[in-house]
Amino acid sequence: MRPFAYQKAADVSAALQTLAAPAAADTSPTDAAAQPLAGGTTLIDLMKLDVMRPRMIVDINPLASAWSAVDVRSDGLRLGALARMSDVAANPEIEKNYPVIADSLKLAASPQLRNMATLGGNVLQRTRCSYFRDIGYDACNKRRPGSGCAAMEGFNRNHAVLGASDQCIATYPGDFAQALIALDATVEIAGRAGTRRLPFAQLHRPPGSTPHIETTLAPGELISGFAIAGRWPRSLYLKARDRQSYEFALASAAIALDIVDGTVRDARLALGGLATLPWRARAAEALLQGQKLDDALARRVADAALSGAVARQHNGFKIALGKRVVTRALHQAATLEI
Numbered sequence: 001m002r003p004f005a006y007q008k009a010a011d012v013s014a015a016l017q018t019l020a021a022p023a024a025a026d027t028s029p030t031d032a033a034a035q036p037l038a039g040g041t042t043l044i045d046l047m048k049l050d051v052m053r054p055r056m057i058v059d060i061n062p063l064a065s066a067w068s069a070v071d072v073r074s075d076g077l078r079l080g081a082l083a084r085m086s087d088v089a090a091n092p093e094i095e096k097n098y099p100v101i102a103d104s105l106k107l108a109a110s111p112q113l114r115n116m117a118t119l120g121g122n123v124l125q126r127t128r129c130s131y132f133r134d135i136g137y138d139a140c141n142k143r144r145p146g147s148g149c150a151a152m153e154g155f156n157r158n159h160a161v162l163g164a165s166d167q168c169i170a171t172y173p174g175d176f177a178q179a180l181i182a183l184d185a186t187v188e189i190a191g192r193a194g195t196r197r198l199p200f201a202q203l204h205r206p207p208g209s210t211p212h213i214e215t216t217l218a219p220g221e222l223i224s225g226f227a228i229a230g231r232w233p234r235s236l237y238l239k240a241r242d243r244q245s246y247e248f249a250l251a252s253a254a255i256a257l258d259i260v261d262g263t264v265r266d267a268r269l270a271l272g273g274l275a276t277l278p279w280r281a282r283a284a285e286a287l288l289q290g291q292k293l294d295d296a297l298a299r300r301v302a303d304a305a306l307s308g309a310v311a312r313q314h315n316g317f318k319i320a321l322g323k324r325v326v327t328r329a330l331h332q333a334a335t336l337e338i
């Protein structure tokens with residue numbers, strides 16, 4: 001592991017000032033000179049692997065008193081970026097009014113990790129592509145722009161079937177982001193010019209020709225929280241993975257339905273494990289609007305959700321798996337007792 005400086009943030013403005021320090025000329029384009037440290041469950045891993053090489057880490061945990069609140073109101077929800085995954089997952093108000101959020105967090109990582117990991121760090125975790133995480137492979141456009149992509153012709157069983165480019169096919173690994181994008185969340189971003197708010201759907205960037213630029217955050221900005229309007233008691237997160245103990249998704253679905261007298265008034269569907277970024281399946285959602293949900297419609301919705309999917313040598317099974325996850329999630333959400 002390379003030497004690095006450690007600084008504890010005294011307050012928000014001190015943290016933002018330190019993080020705004022310009023990157024040194026020889027720093028990888030994906031790495032700022034200074035990197036925020038929250039739970040550290042991903043950042044420290046990647047530093048040990050020599051994939052991320054910040055010169056300084058800025059420990060933002062002292063900001064927790066301002067940024068870890070979980071606030072369930074009659075008109076919506078606000079979650080602080082430094083709230084721990086385990087605390088939010090076990091909150092009875094979240095379990096009751098936003099089960100898709102509680103599920104997405106409970107099904108992520110392990111209990112020990114969830115006790116440390118924060119919501120802000122979770123949405124910014126980086127891909128588990130093994131060629132990205134192993135610096136022994138030269139070709140990785142995300143780690144070394146312009147170097148190629150070892151996964152294209154390599155072992156790509158876990159890679160994306162939606163949203164890939166000819167530069168990168170890495171899967172976005174997180175679970176919680178699918179719940180946020182399905183519920184039209186807003187992300188709150190603190191910068192030196194103040195706080196700005198962005199639809200969560202605009203936070204992550206598709207890989208395109210610059211897979212090393214993963215988000216629309218400006219250098220030095222921090223996520224301070226997330227906001228969701230309304231309540232979504234008829235919602236859930238279903239995740240298919242290689243083992244039931246801690247494991248990343250092969251295919252997952254975040255579903256939220258508003259059903260009145262058997263007719264769908266509103267439907268939200270997002271997919272995980274299948275795409276290069278949190279993936280909202282809007283065309284599939286539209287098929288549900290104003291309809292009575294039955295098996296035939298659920299199958300059409302699943303087909304629409306995976307339309308446009310492109311398989312590589314080893315990941316073709318994800319398309320059929322993704323469809324099964326969507327149909328099962330729809331059925332479970334429609335029959336939830338609320």
Ligand SMILES: Cc1cc2nc3c(=O)[nH]c(=O)nc-3n(C[C@H](O)[C@H](O)[C@H](O)COP(=O)(O)OP(=O)(O)OC[C@H]3O[C@@H](n4cnc5c(N)ncnc54)[C@H](O)[C@@H]3O)c2cc1C
Pocket residue numbers: 035036037038039040041042043044045081082107108109110113116117118119120121122123124125173174175176221222223224246247248249
């Ligand atoms: C074995 C294992 C299994 C896992 N399985 C799953 C899984 O199934 N599903 C899943 O979703 N996740 C899984 N994870 C990932 C885990 O959930 C993340 O490591 C964790 O959520 C990251 O949160 P953190 O607070 O520890 O982030 P950190 O490691 O502290 O930070 C992560 C990144 O975000 C940046 N950052 C952190 N907070 C902020 C902020 N507020 N503003 C701006 N930048 C910030 C950091 O600089 C860093 O780049 C797994 C991890 C491991 C090690």
Ligand code: SF4
Pocket residue numbers: 127129130131132139140141142143148149150151152167168169170211
């Ligand atoms: S899929 Fe993306 S992260 Fe993986 S090797 Fe290719 S460029 Fe790198």
